[in-house]
Amino acid sequence: MNYYLSLILFTPLIGAFLILLVPKEKEDAIRWIANVVAFIGFVISVPLWFWFNPASGDFQFIERAPWIPSVGAEYFLGVDGLSTLLILLTTMMGSIAVLSSWTAITERVKEYYIFLLVLQTGMLGAFMSLDFLLFFLFWEVMLVPMYFLIGIWGSANRLYSAIKFFLYTLVGSVVMLLGILALYFAYHAQTGVYTFDVTAYHKAGFDASLQWWVFLAFFLGFAIKVPMFPFHTWLPDAHTDAPTAGSVILAAVLLKMGTYGFLRFSLPILPDASRHFVPMMVVLSIIGIVYGALVALAQKDWKRLVAYSSVSHMAMVMIGMFTLNPVGLTGSIVQQLNHGISTGALFLLVGVVYERRHTREISEYGGLSKVMPVYAAIFLIMTMSSIGLPTLNGFIGEFLILQGVFVASKVWALFAASGVVLGAAYMLYLYQRTMFGKVENPKNERLLDISNREFATFAPLLILAVWMGIYPSPFLRRLETSVQHIVLRVSPQYAAKYAECNPTVTPERLAASGNPAAKFLAAVPCDINGNPLPAERR
Amino acid sequence: MTYPLMALAVGAIVAGFVGIPAAIGGNNAIEHFLEPSFTAERAEAHAAAEPRPNDTVAGGQIERGATATGDVRALEHAPGAAEQSGEHVSRGLEIGLMAFSLLVAIAGIAVAYKFYVISPEISEELAQRFAGAHRTLSNKYYVDELYNATVISGTFAGGRGLWTFDRKVVDGAVNGTSWLTVVSSWFSGLTDRNVVDGVVNLVGWIVQESSLAFRRFQTGLVQNYAMLMLFGIFAFVSVYLLMR
Numbered sequence: 076m077n078y079y080l081s082l083i084l085f086t087p088l089i090g091a092f093l094i095l096l097v098p099k100e101k102e103d104a105i106r107w108i109a110n111v112v113a114f115i116g117f118v119i120s121v122p123l124w125f126w127f128n129p130a131s132g133d134f135q136f137i138e139r140a141p142w143i144p145s146v147g148a149e150y151f152l153g154v155d156g157l158s159t160l161l162i163l164l165t166t167m168m169g170s171i172a173v174l175s176s177w178t179a180i181t182e183r184v185k186e187y188y189i190f191l192l193v194l195q196t197g198m199l200g201a202f203m204s205l206d207f208l209l210f211f212l213f214w215e216v217m218l219v220p221m222y223f224l225i226g227i228w229g230s231a232n233r234l235y236s237a238i239k240f241f242l243y244t245l246v247g248s249v250v251m252l253l254g255i256l257a258l259y260f261a262y263h264a265q266t267g268v269y270t271f272d273v274t275a276y277h278k279a280g281f282d283a284s285l286q287w288w289v290f291l292a293f294f295l296g297f298a299i300k301v302p303m304f305p306f307h308t309w310l311p312d313a314h315t316d317a318p319t320a321g322s323v324i325l326a327a328v329l330l331k332m333g334t335y336g337f338l339r340f341s342l343p344i345l346p347d348a349s350r351h352f353v354p355m356m357v358v359l360s361i362i363g364i365v366y367g368a369l370v371a372l373a374q375k376d377w378k379r380l381v382a383y384s385s386v387s388h389m390a391m392v393m394i395g396m397f398t399l400n401p402v403g404l405t406g407s408i409v410q411q412l413n414h415g416i417s418t419g420a421l422f423l424l425v426g427v428v429y430e431r432r433h434t435r436e437i438s439e440y441g442g443l444s445k446v447m448p449v450y451a452a453i454f455l456i457m458t459m460s461s462i463g464l465p466t467l468n469g470f471i472g473e474f475l476i477l478q479g480v481f482v483a484s485k486v487w488a489l490f491a492a493s494g495v496v497l498g499a500a501y502m503l504y505l506y507q508r509t510m511f512g513k514v515e516n517p518k519n520e521r522l523l524d525i526s527n528r529e530f531a532t533f534a535p536l537l538i539l540a541v542w543m544g545i546y547p548s549p550f551l552r553r554l555e556t557s558v559q560h561i562v563l564r565v566s567p568q569y570a571a572k573y574a575e576c577n578p579t580v581t582p583e584r585l586a587a588s589g590n591p592a593a594k595f596l597a598a599v600p601c602d603i604n605g606n607p608l609p610a611e612r613r
Numbered sequence: 614m615t616y617p618l619m620a621l622a623v624g625a626i627v628a629g630f631v632g633i634p635a636a637i638g639g640n641n642a643i644e645h646f647l648e649p650s651f652t653a654e655r656a657e658a659h660a661a662a663e664p665r666p667n668d669t670v671a672g673g674q675i676e677r678g679a680t681a682t683g684d685v686r687a688l689e690h691a692p693g694a695a696e697q698s699g700e701h702v703s704r705g706l707e708i709g710l711m712a713f714s715l716l717v718a719i720a721g722i723a724v725a726y727k728f729y730v731i732s733p734e735i736s737e738e739l740a741q742r743f744a745g746a747h748r749t750l751s752n753k754y755y756v757d758e759l760y761n762a763t764v765i766s767g768t769f770a771g772g773r774g775l776w777t778f779d780r781k782v783v784d785g786a787v788n789g790t791s792w793l794t795v796v797s798s799w800f801s802g803l804t805d806r807n808v809v810d811g812v813v814n815l816v817g818w819i820v821q822e823s824s825l826a827f828r829r830f831q832t833g834l835v836q837n838y839a840m841l842m843l844f845g846i847f848a849f850v851s852v853y854l855l856m857r
Binding site: 239242243304305307308309366369370371372373374497500 | 768769771772773775776779783784786787791
């Protein structure tokens, strides 16, 4: 039994308690504690990257203890490749978000950092939980700090946006809770055991009509969080009115909760319903891709433009996921990380100029590349990453998704590709309007280029963008078994093909056993695509 | 801007010498430099004509390419007929084409010199005389304008339309839901105050109102009560006697 995940999970919370003890007048002390704690939180999560064994298909760093024994709820943590990468993204973005707030937040500093750190624990907990009730607890824990972050430190329309964010997400999550309870009782009816253990649900086979209803319940919870068209309108408001760090966390991590929910719960627990709903999911995704991009093109508010680009990018992630093939799923997960990196950086970039000029109107800017050359260079790299320029991370994700979508349907691929083109259009149009041309607004003539602290918030994102763009293999390798696990559950063709090259697994036995992946992954002579594995990994 | 142009000019003058064709006594270095890419294709056509025993069905393309390159080298060493006829039969034509292209270039330079250096007024005159053609050419056949008017403004209009749709319809539905909640809560409040609490108050009111009638009996005068008792006894006794 090790406590590694708990350590990562509760470090930010301990920091929040420490700040609680500091008098609120000592603002710099509070800032230092928050920054140090968030940075430690990131540093202690880094070994996860090295200690995680990508060859094993099982959940790792398992922690298990009774929590509410009378209902069968447990304190059950564990990670696979998918959650490992998302946890690392969370700790990194959390640290960046805390650092980015140093000068931006001047009121109620103490409360601000406490909320930010509590939020961090909530997000990490959701990615680590393998107990559905525990997951739901952390899922709800995230809502409260974010509500206050938007509502107290936000801009003009903050109260409206905060309440909208809170209620919208709550509606979805309450319906999701009903779905969780339906599974809980159905599992009890099957096995006589009351449990919220997600890994047990992964092995169970629920009947089709139950799956149908539970999928819809989960869909509402997760689709609002992603957000998918037509449940997306909370996002531009929340993003636009949140303080910079709030937007960064919201874009980089909170949106991933929705996609993570689909990957961890909907697809493997409800495979039949997932297949059944592919047309609906794909149509909504395609609408989201094109619609989000076109609406982004029409924006006059810089931050709102980036927010709508998120709608488009996350729809891209969803279409990749619902190809239900290994390439598409891998691309979908990689693109989630990419979106975290590039959109997180884009919100940071807006925050930098917003702090200097206190406006987000695109027409207020222009020619900034003359006065802020370093800023313009970083913005260009992140714009290119968001567009999907080869050698940067966005390309890898978009390429894998398009490849997966193409295999599933060429018509879908056509629509998905149009999103990439429109993405280039709105991002370059934004870049041109803000960075190029003459400095026409006298208020922009004396803008300071980014400070060292601000550069420190961008540096890790720039490194990751280039790393993932040039050598994504370490990331892809960590995702292999997670993707395989999902595909074997959800896609009978791939499961059959997989069974063919793994003679110990016959299709019949595959159908009979709940979770083929976990049992047979130890000795696998071929991968999920049917390609023989290289000798050193057999 | 001048320096890059100078560098390019040097390149333009010198670069041609790496490819002096055989027709005028050069050895066309650039063609040989590119040879592996071109000969492979030629050789493949050659190899396709006579199938070789070591060709496999699956890897045919690659293997043929590889073996065929060897063939070509053999062909080059022993002057093959096909190769010779392909390159050297048209030597006269080649020189003729060269002379022609040279002529066209010189004529172009001469015309430009005349129009823009010796007598610039000619070009203006021409522009005036063929105003329509001049305008079309100056505007690059209006291709940019065509795109602007169709694809680009269409996309932007679509974006603006959807943005309005997003605010009015999609977000309108969300705000409509919130409005519905507010209205129904107001209505619930109204119901609560008037109907639910109204029933409670109604009970009180009924009790109060009916007391108006009953409290007349409660006069507090002993004579009245004694009188009433007497009437009661009389009534009961009468009933008893009548019913017996």
